[in-house]
Amino acid sequence: MDAMSLSRRRRKTRFGVPVVAVALLLGACAGAPEVPVGPDGRPDPVLLEGRQIYQVRCQSCHGSNGGGGRGPNIQSDQVVTAYPDPADQEAFVAAGKGQMPAYAERLTAAEIAAVVRYTREVLR
Numbered sequence: 001m002d003a004m005s006l007s008r009r010r011r012k013t014r015f016g017v018p019v020v021a022v023a024l025l026l027g028a029c030a031g032a033p034e035v036p037v038g039p040d041g042r043p044d045p046v047l048l049e050g051r052q053i054y055q056v057r058c059q060s061c062h063g064s065n066g067g068g069g070r071g072p073n074i075q076s077d078q079v080v081t082a083y084p085d086p087a088d089q090e091a092f093v094a095a096g097k098g099q100m101p102a103y104a105e106r107l108t109a110a111e112i113a114a115v116v117r118y119t120r121e122v123l124r
């Protein structure tokens with residue numbers, strides 16, 4: 001192999017590493033949908049908290065956008081239809097069912113209410 005093609009190879013390798021690093025970083029950051037800003041130009045802090053909880057506790061089974069996976073689709077249309085009263089959805093999350101863990105002892109009532117609001121108002 002001549003010196004020219006050797007240096008070309010090296011350049012290609014050096015370029016490849018940052019590309020992979022950036023791709024991994026983007027993958028790690030690809031979380032649940034952002035909370036849109038409200039009329040005051042800011043996202044609702046309760047929904048921000050709900051998103052945080054969703055990413056840590058729920059996303060692994062229900063998918064980053066709520067579209068489903070190990071657990072069913074829990075996007076807004078779905079849960080608002082299944083639970084017209086948000087209190088019933090909160091009760092479900094607190095109690096769990098089958099493969100769905102019970103959250104009554106892992107999250108406070110306010111945290112459950114926040115993550116339920118996030119699924120009803122942001123996931124679509």
Ligand code: HEC
Binds near residue numbers: 059092101115
């Ligand atoms: C280990 C996987 C898993 C995790 C983690 C999980 N779920 Fe579930 N979830 C399920 C499964 C499975 C079901 C279906 C349960 C059934 O009906 O038997 C379900 C059902 C639901 C339902 C009912 C959907 C409907 O249409 O009736 C809601 C609401 C829900 N999950 C919300 C959440 C929330 C909020 C979190 C996080 C706090 C969460 N889940 C975390 C697996 C999970």
